[in-house]
Amino acid sequence: MPYTLPSAADLLAWYDRHRRVLPWRAAPGQARDPYRIWLSEVMLQQTTVATVGPRYARFLARFPTVQTLAAADWAEVAEEWAGLGYYARARNLHACAQAVAAAGGFPREPAGLEALPGIGRYTASAVAAIAFDAPMVPVDGNVERVTARLAAIEEPLPGAKPRLTEIAAGFMADPAARARPGDFAQGLFDLGATICTPRNPACALCPWRADCRARQAGIAAELPRKSPKPARPLRHGAHFLLADAQGRILLRRRLAKGLLGGMLEVPGTPWRASPWPKAEALAHAPLEAPWRDVPGIARHGFTHFEVEMVLFAATLPRGTAPEGEWQTPDAARVAVPTVMRRLLDLAGA
Numbered sequence: 020m021p022y023t024l025p026s027a028a029d030l031l032a033w034y035d036r037h038r039r040v041l042p043w044r045a046a047p048g049q050a051r052d053p054y055r056i057w058l059s060e061v062m063l064q065q066t067t068v069a070t071v072g073p074r075y076a077r078f079l080a081r082f083p084t085v086q087t088l089a090a091a092d093w094a095e096v097a098e099e100w101a102g103l104g105y106y107a108r109a110r111n112l113h114a115c116a117q118a119v120a121a122a123g124g125f126p127r128e129p130a131g132l133e134a135l136p137g138i139g140r141y142t143a144s145a146v147a148a149i150a151f152d153a154p155m156v157p158v159d160g161n162v163e164r165v166t167a168r169l170a171a172i173e174e175p176l177p178g179a180k181p182r183l184t185e186i187a188a189g190f191m192a193d194p195a196a197r198a199r200p201g202d203f204a205q206g207l208f209d210l211g212a213t214i215c216t217p218r219n220p221a222c223a224l225c226p227w228r229a230d231c232r233a234r235q236a237g238i239a240a241e242l243p244r245k246s247p248k249p250a251r252p253l254r255h256g257a258h259f260l261l262a263d264a265q266g267r268i269l270l271r272r273r274l275a276k277g278l279l280g281g282m283l284e285v286p287g288t289p290w291r292a293s294p295w296p297k298a299e300a301l302a303h304a305p306l307e308a309p310w311r312d313v314p315g316i317a318r319h320g321f322t323h324f325e326v327e328m329v330l331f332a333a334t335l336p337r338g339t340a341p342e343g344e345w346q347t348p349d350a351a352r353v354a355v356p357t358v359m360r361r362l363l364d365l366a367g368a
Contacts, residue, residue, distance in 0.1 A: 111137020161211025
């Protein structure tokens, strides 16, 4: 049976009373900065609002405008991005800033935004709607959940995505939503984040409770259903923590392309499907030394695989000068990505 969407005016009235105060969200009546909106959307793709908040403020203090970000060295951007997810996003962020600065500003249309480095359909629609009031509904996980429950869509994700996107787009036929697309989109985000939550949704507080088919059927907490995720493959690595007489440790910079491209790392082997015997791993050590085993295993999960790493430690032999950068343990923790911090934690560095 076709589903009639609830009133956009009801959601907007709720949003006007209960909107979240977020660092990247303009206050009512305040001009919306597409740079801040775009930056927040990129950061939030892999990280929670609670984590992004302070990191966003720090990033913005260092790169307050798209022009300053565009003019920055990649190493500065990579350093500030550490711990915020895949570095491919940071590389695209930097390239996108350079393209926007060269063009004199952000495009206002979704197609123009989507043509920029690293901006996909969702980010383009979010920036277009929130910054420029383009009449569209960006569909993130919150919007998928709200829409699945409203219409009681029981088909599991990801297969249900096209249908949920189509239903959500129908809101733009409502004059109230078309009059305030940016606020409407943010209202949907807030509804999903604070009321229509993944577990124990607060249906009694929802402005659309009377129109929600899943609530009526008593299955709101079960939706959206999800197809079982395949197990992530496991990879193995071996790394080498070399310290000098001053207690500094040796780091090396990865190649610009590929996973963690351009980032500093604790030198080591490639990551592969089988564990590295010590004799084989030593061929990848930064130099010959009496490498000792560090007890334990460092583990880290990426989106598409997990990695387990063993660690060997040694003190720099006199008269040797391996290639790389020497940093104090505290400085190294700031400079390296999260996966490398697992190794520093293992060593107690």
